[in-house]
Structures are given as structure tokens and as C-alpha cells.
Amino acid sequence: MLTHKQMRAKALGNAEVKAEYEKLSDEYALLDEFLKARTAKGLTQAQVAQKIGTTQSAVARMESGSGKHSPSLATLSKYAEALGCKLEIKLVRKTRSARNLTDRSSSRTSRAAEL
Numbered sequence: 001m002l003t004h005k006q007m008r009a010k011a012l013g014n015a016e017v018k019a020e021y022e023k024l025s026d027e028y029a030l031l032d033e034f035l036k037a038r039t040a041k042g043l044t045q046a047q048v049a050q051k052i053g054t055t056q057s058a059v060a061r062m063e064s065g066s067g068k069h070s071p072s073l074a075t076l077s078k079y080a081e082a083l084g085c086k087l088e089i090k091l092v093r094k095t096r097s098a099r100n101l102t103d104r105s106s107s108r109t110s111r112a113a114e115l
Helices: 004-012 015-041 045-052 056-064 073-082 098-114
Strands: none
Touching: 004 015, 015 056, 045 056, 045 073, 056 073
């Protein structure tokens, strides 16, 4: 029987699985931040729920990322506030892949050769 680490490594060896995993990495990183902040404050899901005016099960769904609907920014802000934090959202430019960079330089080289 495979351990979780072994199963994860095996699954991520598949390019399609790895691509899907990477698509979700930002979402899971955010969920991990919420869990770490709640744990650091020593609060239970029920305590956070009470502070933001919802149920423990709603907090559990939000922390697991398995809900049918994504939480609103207002809910995320309330959650952060309940933990003594501030929610910050920012746009970060994606880095260009090596393939895109080589495609651009090949394109420039081709145009230069035509001149």
C-alpha cells in the first residue's frame, strides 16, 4: 500500500495531473493561510463562525475549498477580521514561460533575416 507522499509523487508524475494540480495551487495556498491564521489564534471553526455570524459548517466548507460556491470578498474579509488580520488581494504578473521567450526570439530572428 502506498503512503500519501508516494501516491502524490506518482500522481504528479502524470503531466495532466500535474497541470491540474498547479492550476489549484493558488487556491489551496489561500486556504492554508486561513487555517494557519486560525490555528495561530487558537480559535475553533465554531468560534470563527460565531464572530462572523455564520455556522461552523460554513467555515469548514470555506476552509476545505469543497463548497459549491466560492465565498464572497465580504465573507473572506470578515473571516480575516475575526482572526485579527486584514485581507489583501493583489494582481501579480505571470512570468513568461521559457517557450514563450524562445518563440519571441525566433520570431525576431526570422523577421531580421527577412530584412
